[in-house]
Amino acid sequence: MTCPKFDSSRSTITSTLIPSPTQLQKRSESVHTIPSIPCYVPEELQGYHSLVPLEPITPERRKFVSWFSTVYRATSVNDGAAYVLRRIENFRLTHHAALGMIESWSRIRHPNVVRVREAFTTRAFNDNSLVVCYDYHPNSQSLMELYFRSMSAGALHASMGRIPEATLWTYIIQIANAIRVAHEAGLAVRMIDPAKILLTGKNRLRINACGIVDVLLYDTRQDTGLAQQEDLVMFGRLVIALCCSSITALNALPKALEIMSRIYSPDINTLALYLISKPGPHKTIAQVIELIGTNRLVHEMDEMQIASDRLEAELMGELENGRLVRLLCKFGFINERPEFAREPRWSETGDRYIIKLFRDYVFHQVDENGSPVVNLSHVLTCLNKLDCGSDERIMLVSRDEQSCLVVSYKEVKACIESAFSDLSRVSR
Numbered sequence: 001m002t003c004p005k006f007d008s009s010r011s012t013i014t015s016t017l018i019p020s021p022t023q024l025q026k027r028s029e030s031v032h033t034i035p036s037i038p039c040y041v042p043e044e045l046q047g048y049h050s051l052v053p054l055e056p057i058t059p060e061r062r063k064f065v066s067w068f069s070t071v072y073r074a075t076s077v078n079d080g081a082a083y084v085l086r087r088i089e090n091f092r093l094t095h096h097a098a099l100g101m102i103e104s105w106s107r108i109r110h111p112n113v114v115r116v117r118e119a120f121t122t123r124a125f126n127d128n129s130l131v132v133c134y135d136y137h138p139n140s141q142s143l144m145e146l147y148f149r150s151m152s153a154g155a156l157h158a159s160m161g162r163i164p165e166a167t168l169w170t171y172i173i174q175i176a177n178a179i180r181v182a183h184e185a186g187l188a189v190r191m192i193d194p195a196k197i198l199l200t201g202k203n204r205l206r207i208n209a210c211g212i213v214d215v216l217l218y219d220t221r222q223d224t225g226l227a228q229q230e231d232l233v234m235f236g237r238l239v240i241a242l243c244c245s246s247i248t249a250l251n252a253l254p255k256a257l258e259i260m261s262r263i264y265s266p267d268i269n270t271l272a273l274y275l276i277s278k279p280g281p282h283k284t285i286a287q288v289i290e291l292i293g294t295n296r297l298v299h300e301m302d303e304m305q306i307a308s309d310r311l312e313a314e315l316m317g318e319l320e321n322g323r324l325v326r327l328l329c330k331f332g333f334i335n336e337r338p339e340f341a342r343e344p345r346w347s348e349t350g351d352r353y354i355i356k357l358f359r360d361y362v363f364h365q366v367d368e369n370g371s372p373v374v375n376l377s378h379v380l381t382c383l384n385k386l387d388c389g390s391d392e393r394i395m396l397v398s399r400d401e402q403s404c405l406v407v408s409y410k411e412v413k414a415c416i417e418s419a420f421s422d423l424s425r426v427s428r
Helices: 024-032 096-106 145-146 164-186 212-216 224-243 248-264 266-276 285-292 294-333 349-365 376-388 409-427
Strands: 047-053 070-078 082-088 116-122 129-135 196-202 204-207 392-397 405-406
Touching: 047 082, 082 212, 096 212, 129 285, 145 196, 145 224, 164 204, 164 224, 164 266, 164 285, 164 294, 196 405, 224 248, 224 266, 224 285, 248 405, 266 285, 285 294, 294 349, 294 376, 294 409, 349 376, 349 392, 349 405, 349 409, 376 409, 405 409
Parallel strands: none
Antiparallel strands: 047 070, 070 082, 082 129, 116 129, 196 204, 392 405
């Protein structure tokens, strides 16, 4: 008796599953990828190991205030997760109390701030170094890399690389939200710079490297209120730079505003001018959020919930995949074990024979010409019915077509559970 005929053209792996590689898969792969950047790194550093530099170490790199910095990916011995270690080179900590600023930042958990974990000093790099640990966001890019690296730094661009206004408002809202949470905690961000703001997902921004400037400039501490006012000015400079695709746009402010007025709505100009205006007691991040407007904030919330629904739907699909993987693992453990080839209790009779025939029914279908049928829809349908223990009955045919059995998915599932249970007891 021949097996049922299936049209292999109806379903393929690429049409049934999510196209690969997905963005999340790329991030997962990045965690295990080792960039080919030669440099000296210690084998272990304050509970972190497997250090890998994430950026080239060249003389042309930008300084962090007055010090060079290097960024590494490292694995924690505590939880096995990957983190980012930002090392400030040749920095001597004169006041241990300065690390209290890192502790204050570590208490902030916000979706638009790269979380600060801890800070410590070390001589493992043959100098005095300050190291600050942050959450790792694989495959992220800075706004500098995205919008300014391919252009002349001093030129204003009216249309080249223009950011859509909807995207620009999304950026503004996220940065304002990050500034708000810092100011409410009595802190100043001090790092509203395109090189330190990361795009970690689709239109998802996070302010990076928070807390380091507070430690580096601890000896010349600035009044927090003045530092928060400077945050707003830096925010305004960033908005103008993004609108004009030039990090030096503020040097030609009238021309920059003229370009902005041609491309964007007047609300963008109004907000940017407010941000770069003189400091004052009534100039606060709360006022900035009022200028953004309730309608835009509500629209942003709608978009976030839509994105959450989409991710939840994808997660449901991955949960289904997890269940099927467990089933496939049980198949692999049970079928055709060579060490039990002469074991009467494990010979492929009874339950084991049914499992073997079911495996052939699922994976070894052939057409009328005897050619293999690769039909993923058939495989997924059978495995899902097996997992839920359906009462639907199917005909299992031996390879020599001399015998056949009519069983339900529920009965096959019971056979698999029984055989796997027996195997588990033997392995103990």
